[in-house]
Amino acid sequence: MNRLKEKLVKFMSGRYGVDQLYYVMLVLWAVLMVVNIKVDSLILVAISDVFLVLAIFRSFSKNISRRSGENQKLLKVWNLVRRKVKLFFRRFKEIRVHRFRTCPHCKKTLQLPIKRGKNTVKCPRCQEKFEVHIFL
Ligand SMILES: [Zn+2]
Known part of the structure; x- marks a missing residue:
C-alpha cells in the first residue's frame, strides 16, 4: 500500500x-x-x-x-x-437608513444618508463632486 x-x-x-x-x-x-x-x-x-x-x-x-x-x-x-x-x-x-449610489468617476459604490431631493455628493475616494437624486 x-x-x-x-x-x-x-x-x-x-x-x-x-x-x-x-x-x-x-x-x-x-x-x-x-x-x-x-x-x-x-x-x-x-x-x-x-x-x-x-x-x-x-x-x-x-x-x-x-x-x-x-x-x-x-x-x-x-x-x-x-x-x-x-x-x-x-x-x-439598510433601506430605511441608507441609499447606495455609484460614483460616475471612479465607479466606487457610496453609502449615502437619505436626503430626499437633489444633492451634491463628494466622493471620498476620488474627491470628485457629482449630483445625486434620491426620490424615496
Ligand atoms: Zn469617485
Whole structure:
C-alpha cells in the first residue's frame, strides 16, 4: 500500500492538482448529468463530458502558471458576483437608513444618508463632486 502511495505521490509531483475551477467544472458536470436524466440529450452528455475531461486534464497538467491564471480569472469573476450579491442584500437590509449610489468617476459604490431631493455628493475616494437624486 505504501509503495502505491509513493508511486502516486511521484506521479503527482510537479502537476497542478485541484483548485476552485476544478470543483466548478465537477459541479457543472454533475448538474448537466442530472438535467440530462429529464432531457435525455446526447449533446448535453457531450458537453458535460467536456467539463469532466477538462477538469481531469487541468488537475494532471504540468503547466502550473497557465492553470493558476485560469483559476485566477474564475476567482475574479466569482468575487465580482459575490460583491454584487452582497450589495444587493445590503440595499434591502439598510433601506430605511441608507441609499447606495455609484460614483460616475471612479465607479466606487457610496453609502449615502437619505436626503430626499437633489444633492451634491463628494466622493471620498476620488474627491470628485457629482449630483445625486434620491426620490424615496
Ligand atoms: Zn469617485
